[in-house]
Amino acid sequence: MKHRTQVGIVGAGPAGLLLSHLLHKQGIESVVLECRTREQIEGTIRAGVLEQGTVDLLTRVGLGERLAREGFAHDGILLRFHGRTRRVDFPSQTGGKRVTVYPQHEVLRDLVKARLADGADLRFGVNAVSLRGVDGERPAIRYRHDGEDCEVSCDFVAGCDGTHGVCRASIPSGIATPLERTYPFAWFGVLCEAPPSSPELIYCLHERGFALVSTRSPTVQRMYLQVDPEERACDWSDDRIWSEFRTRLATDDGWAPKEGPIFHKVVVGMRSFVLEPMQHGRLFLAGDSAHVVPPTGAKGLNLAASDAYYLGGALAAFYRGGGSSALERYSERALARVWKAQRFSMWMTSMLHRFPGGDRFQYRAQVAELDYVTSSKAAATALAENYVGLPMN
Ligand code: RFL
Numbered sequence: 001m002k003h004r005t006q007v008g009i010v011g012a013g014p015a016g017l018l019l020s021h022l023l024h025k026q027g028i029e030s031v032v033l034e035c036r037t038r039e040q041i042e043g044t045i046r047a048g049v050l051e052q053g054t055v056d057l058l059t060r061v062g063l064g065e066r067l068a069r070e071g072f073a074h075d076g077i078l079l080r081f082h083g084r085t086r087r088v089d090f091p092s093q094t095g096g097k098r099v100t101v102y103p104q105h106e107v108l109r110d111l112v113k114a115r116l117a118d119g120a121d122l123r124f125g126v127n128a129v130s131l132r133g134v135d136g137e138r139p140a141i142r143y144r145h146d147g148e149d150c151e152v153s154c155d156f157v158a159g160c161d162g163t164h165g166v167c168r169a170s171i172p173s174g175i176a177t178p179l180e181r182t183y184p185f186a187w188f189g190v191l192c193e194a195p196p197s198s199p200e201l202i203y204c205l206h207e208r209g210f211a212l213v214s215t216r217s218p219t220v221q222r223m224y225l226q227v228d229p230e231e232r233a234c235d236w237s238d239d240r241i242w243s244e245f246r247t248r249l250a251t252d253d254g255w256a257p258k259e260g261p262i263f264h265k266v267v268v269g270m271r272s273f274v275l276e277p278m279q280h281g282r283l284f285l286a287g288d289s290a291h292v293v294p295p296t297g298a299k300g301l302n303l304a305a306s307d308a309y310y311l312g313g314a315l316a317a318f319y320r321g322g323g324s325s326a327l328e329r330y331s332e333r334a335l336a337r338v339w340k341a342q343r344f345s346m347w348m349t350s351m352l353h354r355f356p357g358g359d360r361f362q363y364r365a366q367v368a369e370l371d372y373v374t375s376s377k378a379a380a381t382a383l384a385e386n387y388v389g390l391p392m393n
Pocket residue numbers: 010011012013014015016033034035036041046047048049050104126129160161162163164165166189268286287288289295297298299300301302303304
């Protein structure tokens with residue numbers, strides 16, 4: 001089966017679906033090819049923190065209704081270290097900006113619903129995806145769908161297929177440079193049925209390692225512990241998990257997390273990765289296919305959104321007859337924002353985690369940094385303006 005579209009998009013994550021939606025708003029047609037089912041993408045629990053600019057973008061393009069109703073505005077975060085807790089306020093440091101806690105799968109549900117209501121061509125459960133001729137004028141994507149070999153020819157291919165997708169891998173080595181940093185620790189994440197332990201997220205440095213108290217809803221909480229990358233989730237009983245959270249999160253005034261049945265456990269590796277440039281011929285990468293951040297800064301989903309915004313704008317300029325100069329600048333423009341988010345995520349990660357072999361000197365310096373960040377207005381503003389998101393310019 002052969003068909004044709006203007007922009008062929010691989011991957012129905014936040015980057016791919018938002019790009020498809022933004023293109024539609026500009027009258028540009030796309031086809032989205034996704035290897036998982038709709039139920040799988042809408043059921044995978046991942047990120048939770050949306051920057052102000054991401055919320056504004058989603059709202060501007062008609063995706064803000066449920067987000068405004070069900071998302072939780074957070075005006076600050078708590079930094080906990082050495083038994084004390086300090087708050088960084090966002091609106092007062094950033095001219096009124098904040099973040100919104102609204103889970104990634106809810107963003108995806110809103111996007112899929114809007115795309116299908118607009119009659120979009122979304123193909124779930126495809127396999128054997130491969131790219132053809134992206135370095136020429138007539139690229140195509142081959143794939144199998146419902147047992148049939150298919151090919152969609154297009155003007156451009158958007159590689160929005162995440163870290164393990166095929167698009168990044170189809171750029172010949174030597175054309176783009178991978179830059180990478182891995183961390184000697186991982187996050188052990190749990191989801192539990194309990195009320196929120198705290199009205200705001202708690203990022204905690206303890207001598208035994210980092211801990212994070214996040215939330216998903218009034219009845220479901222998300223919490224993470226720094227662990228060794230070799231750690232296996234099945235080796236952690238609920239008792240061991242709660243005991244570790246109580247120890248790391250303890251404060252001088254006896255604070256303890258609200259406990260409840262744990263129904264999901266996962267170990268997530270941590271790395272920083274960027275592929276430069278994010279383009280090869282008529283293939284443009286967006287989101288995790290081009291870059292990965294450690295989750296400490298809560299930036300991954302937000303970068304997927306800003307890439308989609310930049311790429312959508314550049315493609316719209318092309319189809320309006322503005323030539324390809326905006327497309328040629330896409331990678332540079334997106335990377336300028338990506339690198340700032342990489343820097344912030346790396347900084348948050350090093351300030352808040354214990355490094356193997358890290359001695360008392362390192363720990364005392366980390367505590368001093370947290371003390372400084374939460375007592376100097378200049379330093380708190382720097383954290384706040386990065387956390388709520390730098391402008392998409
Ligand atoms: P996605 O979401 O991985 O989507 C890619 C899609 O492509 C599909 N795919 C293919 N389809 C067809 N053919 C192939 N060959 C394909 N290969 C893959 C996949 O099935 C998938 O549906 O990438 P995208 O769109 O770039 O979005 C990136 C974000 O999902 C990611 O950065 C965030 O989840 C990162 N992240 C967080 N980001 C935030 O902004 N705030 C957070 O609070 C936050 N917390 C997190 C996170 C990521 C985490 N994990 C699991 C790594 C917390 C965690 C624990």
